[in-house]
Amino acid sequence: MVRDDGGPEPELSIESTAPGEPSPADESAAAGEPAGSALPRGALVREQLLERATRAEQRSGTHERSAVDDLDDIGKLDEGAPLGGGSGRTGRAPGAPFVPARPSLSPTIVALFGTLMGMAVIASITAIAMHVAPHRDGATEAASATASEVSPGLPAGATPQNHAKKRERQRVPGPWRVSEGAHTPGLRYLEGKVGTDAFLKAVQAAGVPVKETYRIITAFQGLRSFDHCAKTDRFAALIDAKTERLKAFEYIVNGEEVYQAREGTSGLLEASKLDLKIERTQIAGALVYDGKNLDDSAEQAGFERGLARVIYKALDGHAALEDLERGDVVRLIVQEVSVLGEFDRYAGVEALEVRHASGGDPLRVYYFDTPGARGYYDTKGRSPHQGGWRKPIPGAPITSHFNLKRMHPILHKVVPHLGTDFGAPTGTPVGAAAPGTVIYVGLHGPTGNLVKLEHQGGVETGYAHLSRFAEGLKVGDQVHRMQIIGYVGSTGRSTGPHLHFSASKKGEFFDAEKLDLDGMRTLGGAERMSFDAVMAKYNPLLDGIALPEPLPALPPEASSVIAAASGAPRAAASAELEADEDESAAPPQPLPAPPPSGSPTRAGSSIYLTDKELKELQHATDDGEVSE
Numbered sequence: 001m002v003r004d005d006g007g008p009e010p011e012l013s014i015e016s017t018a019p020g021e022p023s024p025a026d027e028s029a030a031a032g033e034p035a036g037s038a039l040p041r042g043a044l045v046r047e048q049l050l051e052r053a054t055r056a057e058q059r060s061g062t063h064e065r066s067a068v069d070d071l072d073d074i075g076k077l078d079e080g081a082p083l084g085g086g087s088g089r090t091g092r093a094p095g096a097p098f099v100p101a102r103p104s105l106s107p108t109i110v111a112l113f114g115t116l117m118g119m120a121v122i123a124s125i126t127a128i129a130m131h132v133a134p135h136r137d138g139a140t141e142a143a144s145a146t147a148s149e150v151s152p153g154l155p156a157g158a159t160p161q162n163h164a165k166k167r168e169r170q171r172v173p174g175p176w177r178v179s180e181g182a183h184t185p186g187l188r189y190l191e192g193k194v195g196t197d198a199f200l201k202a203v204q205a206a207g208v209p210v211k212e213t214y215r216i217i218t219a220f221q222g223l224r225s226f227d228h229c230a231k232t233d234r235f236a237a238l239i240d241a242k243t244e245r246l247k248a249f250e251y252i253v254n255g256e257e258v259y260q261a262r263e264g265t266s267g268l269l270e271a272s273k274l275d276l277k278i279e280r281t282q283i284a285g286a287l288v289y290d291g292k293n294l295d296d297s298a299e300q301a302g303f304e305r306g307l308a309r310v311i312y313k314a315l316d317g318h319a320a321l322e323d324l325e326r327g328d329v330v331r332l333i334v335q336e337v338s339v340l341g342e343f344d345r346y347a348g349v350e351a352l353e354v355r356h357a358s359g360g361d362p363l364r365v366y367y368f369d370t371p372g373a374r375g376y377y378d379t380k381g382r383s384p385h386q387g388g389w390r391k392p393i394p395g396a397p398i399t400s401h402f403n404l405k406r407m408h409p410i411l412h413k414v415v416p417h418l419g420t421d422f423g424a425p426t427g428t429p430v431g432a433a434a435p436g437t438v439i440y441v442g443l444h445g446p447t448g449n450l451v452k453l454e455h456q457g458g459v460e461t462g463y464a465h466l467s468r469f470a471e472g473l474k475v476g477d478q479v480h481r482m483q484i485i486g487y488v489g490s491t492g493r494s495t496g497p498h499l500h501f502s503a504s505k506k507g508e509f510f511d512a513e514k515l516d517l518d519g520m521r522t523l524g525g526a527e528r529m530s531f532d533a534v535m536a537k538y539n540p541l542l543d544g545i546a547l548p549e550p551l552p553a554l555p556p557e558a559s560s561v562i563a564a565a566s567g568a569p570r571a572a573a574s575a576e577l578e579a580d581e582d583e584s585a586a587p588p589q590p591l592p593a594p595p596p597s598g599s600p601t602r603a604g605s606s607i608y609l610t611d612k613e614l615k616e617l618q619h620a621t622d623d624g625e626v627s628e
Contacts, residue, residue, distance in 0.1 A: 010127035011239035016385065037548070072401050096434060127408045163451050164285075172277045172341035174557060178236040178250040178260065187247060191236040208237055210247040224251060255344045256337065280347060284333045284541060288548050291326025304343050310334060314349040314376045316367050317384025317518050322393025326554075327357030331545045333538065349376075354476040357550070366538055381523035381531055389515040390482055392501055394461060396422040402511035418509040419502035419547035424488045426467050426497040431482035433461050433501070433517070438485075442471055447486045447500065448492025449483050459507075459590030460510070464500035465491050 146626035192206035200213050208216075217226065230253070249269065251259040256278050261271035287301035294308040311330065312321060327370040333349040354363045365376045368383075377383045400406070400421035405414055436453035439460070444450035447464035451473070454460050467489025479485060490497045503512035523531050 019387070021184045030247070119140065123211045128231060130414070135375060143410050164300070164306065166299075166302050167283075168340050169343065174276060174340040175260075175274050178238055178248050181238045181248065184238070186241050186243045188239040189236070190239060191234065193228045193231070194233045194235070195231050199229050203235060203237075203442070206235070206237070208239065208249075209244050212239070214243070215246055215269055216249050216261065219249075220251070220259065222604055223271050224259045226251075255339050264540065270454050277336050278344075281336045281338065282333060282350065283336050284545055286329060286331040286545050286548050288551055289324050289326060289328045289330065290551070294321065296590075304336075304346070306346055307334065310346045311352065314352050314365055314367070316376070316394060318376065318378055319354065319363055319519070322395055322397075324354070325357060327551050329355040329357070329547060331547070332542055333356070333540055351542055353542050354579060355547075364539075364542065366531070366533055366534050368523075368582040370527060373521075377523065379535065381528050382520040383523075385516075385519045387420040387522040388519045389433050389517050390431065391422070392433050393422050393424050393428055393488070393499060394431075394518075395484075396424045396499070398513075402509075404515065419464070419500045420512045422499045422501060424497065424499060425490050426487075428488040428499075429484045430463055430466065430486045430488060430499055433481075433512075433515070435480050436461070438473060438475050438479060441473055443491070446493035447487060448494060449486065453479065453485070459515075460504050462500070462502040462504075464502070465489055465494045465498060467491065467497075506534065 009105050034444060040100045075524050102611040134258045179189070179191075181187055190207045190208075192202060194202045197205065200217075203213050203216070203372070204210055218224070230255075235251040236250045236252070236531075237246060239245070246263070246269065248260070248262045250261075253259075256276060258276065259271060260274055263268040264270045281305075285301060287297050287307075288301065290297045290300070294311065295305045298307040299305060308321075311332070315321070316333075330352065332420055333350045333373055335350060337344045337347050349365075349367060352368045355360075363378065368375065373383070375383045398420055402417060402420055404416040404418075406417040408415055434453075434455050436455040438451065438452045440450060440452035442450065445604060447462070449466035449469065450465045451466065451469060452460055452461075463486055465488075466486035470484045473485055488497055488499050496589065501512055503510055503515060
C-alpha cells in the first residue's frame with residue numbers, strides 16, 4: 001500500500017507508530033481518554049494519521065508538473081514529489097485502492113479492506129503475467145537477446161552502428177507497362193523467356209499467333225534486332241481475346257533495358273525504348289564481415305544485396321574471399337544503378353579497402369580505365385594479367401606442388417607428382433586456364449574423371465579427379481579462358497576432393513606454376529602517373545568513411561562454426577565463370593548427393609551432383625563496369 005504522503009504504509013497494527021512519534025495509546029492517555037474506550041480511541045487514531053499526513057505534506061511542499069515534464073523525466077521523478085503529479089493537495093494516492101469515505105467504518109476496517117483489495121489486484125496481475133509469459137514470441141526473444149549481445153550497453157531502442165538502415169528511396173512514376181493490362185477485360189496476357197530457342201519460336205511457343213510475330217519484327221526494325229538474343233531475355237504480350245490481334249508487346253533485356261511496341265490509331269505497332277529514369281549514384285560506406293555471408297554483412301551495414309559480386313570482381317587476383325575473416329572491415333566506394341528511383345544493381349566498385357581484424361597493412365584497390373589498361377590495381381600499380389594463364393579455381397589454395405620426388409600419400413613410395421593440386425570442396429566449378437581445344441573427356445585410370453585441353457604453343461593442360469564434366473562438353477569443343485569444363489571431385493586414386501592440374505609440352509610434364517598463373521601486370525610511365533592521380537582522388541574519400549564498431553567476441557563453440565563457414569571457398573562467385581540467370585543467390589555449402597539413377601559407378605569417392613544442384617552452388621555472373 002501507499003500513504004497519502006508518498007511513503008510506505010505503516011504496519012497494519014493500531015499500536016504501530018512512526019519512529020520518534022508517541023503511540024496513540026500514550027496520546028490518548030495524555031488526553032484523558034479511558035484506555036478501554038474503543039470508539040474515541042479509533043477516532044483519535046484517525047485524527048493522528050491525518051495530522052501526520054499533513055506534516056509530511058508540509059515537509060515535501062507542493063509540486064506542480066506538466067505533461068511535457070513527465071515525458072522528459074520518465075524514470076527520474078524526485079523522491080519528494082507527489083506520485084499523482086497534481087497540486088499537492090491531500091487525497092487518495094494514485095496507487096492506493098479506492099475506498100469511499102464512510103463515517104460508520106473505523107480506520108482499521110478501512111485499512112483491512114484496502115489491503116485485501118490490493119492483494120487481490122496483485123494476485124490477478126501475477127496470474128495474467130504467468131499465463132501470457134509462455135506464449136511470448138520466441139523470435140522476438142531471440143532477436144532481443146541477439147541485439148543485447150551485439151551492442152551491450154546501448155540504450156533501449158537504440159540502433160547499433162553496425163545495423164544501419166538502408167537508404168530511403170522514392171519511386172519515380174514510369175511509363176505504362178504491358179503487365180498493367182494483364183487483367184483488362186477482352187485482352188489475353190502472355191509472357192515468356194527466349195531461352196535456347198530462336199526468338200520467333202519462343203514467342204510462338206508462348207501463344208503469340210504466327211502472323212503477329214512478323215508484325216513484331218517489322219515494328220522493331222532499326223531499333224532492336226532479335227537475331228542474337230540472350231537466353232535470359234524475356235517478353236510479354238497483350239492479345240485481343242476475340243480477334244487474336246497483338247495489341248502490345250514488350251521485350252525485356254534486363255531491368256534497365258526494355259523495348260515496347262503498342263498498337264496506335266493507325267493499327268500499326270509503334271516501337272520505342274522505354275525511358276526508365278536510370279541513374280547512377282556514388283555510394284560510400286563500410287561493413288564488418290560476419291564470417292558467414294558477405295551479402296548479409298552488407299545488408300547489416302545498410303547496403304543492398306548483390307554487393308558481394310562486385311567486391312569479388314574488385315578483389316579478383318588481389319585477394320580471395322576465403323581470406324576474409326570474421327571482424328574484417330571493408331570500406332568502399334561503389335556505383336549504384338537505380339531504375340525509376342528504386343535500386344536495381346551495383347555497377348561496380350570504384351575503390352575499396354580491406355582491413356583485417358587480425359592486423360597488418362590494409363589492402364586497397366582502385367578501378368583504372370585507360371585505352372591501354374582497364375581493371376583493378378593495388379597501391380603498387382599491379383593488376384592480374386587478364387590475357388595470361390589463370391588458376392582453374394580462382395582463389396583456391398595450392399595443397400601440393402609439382403615434385404619429382406614426392407612420397408605418395410596412398411602408395412607410400414616415391415612417385416613423382418606431375419601436377420599442382422588445388423584444394424576445394426566437391427562441386428566447385430573448374431575453369432579452363434586458357435583458351436584451347438578439348439582433346440580428352442572421360443575416365444582415365446588413377447586420375448579419375450579427366451579433361452585435357454590443347455593450347456597455343458603446343459601446351460596441354462589436364463584437369464583430374466573431377467566429380468563430373470560440364471554439360472555437353474565433348475572432344476573438339478573450343479573453350480575460352482575460365483569457361484567451366486568440370487567440377488571438383490575425388491574420383492580415381494585420391495585422398496579427398498581436390499583438383500589435380502597438370503601441364504605438358506611435347507609429352508613432357510613441367511611445373512604448371514611456371515605458366516605464371518594469375519600473373520600481375522604493373523603500370524609504368526604515363527599510365528602510372530595517371531593511376532597516381534586516381535589514387536590521390538580516392539584515398540581521401542576512403543579515409544573519410546567512418547570505421548564501424550567491431551563485432552563482439554564469440555564463445556569458443558561459436559567461433560569454430562564461424563571459422564568453418566568462412567573457410568568455404570567462394571570461387572563460384574567469379575565473374576569469369578559462366579552462370580545461369582537463376583544463380584543470383586549466394587551459394588549454399590555443397591551437400592553430398594547420391595548418384596542419379598542409372599549413372600554408372602566409377603572409381604574413387606566422388607559425389608555426383610545434378611546440373612540444377614551445381615548451378616545453385618554458383619553466384620550470378622556480373623562483369624561489373626564503372627563509368628567515369
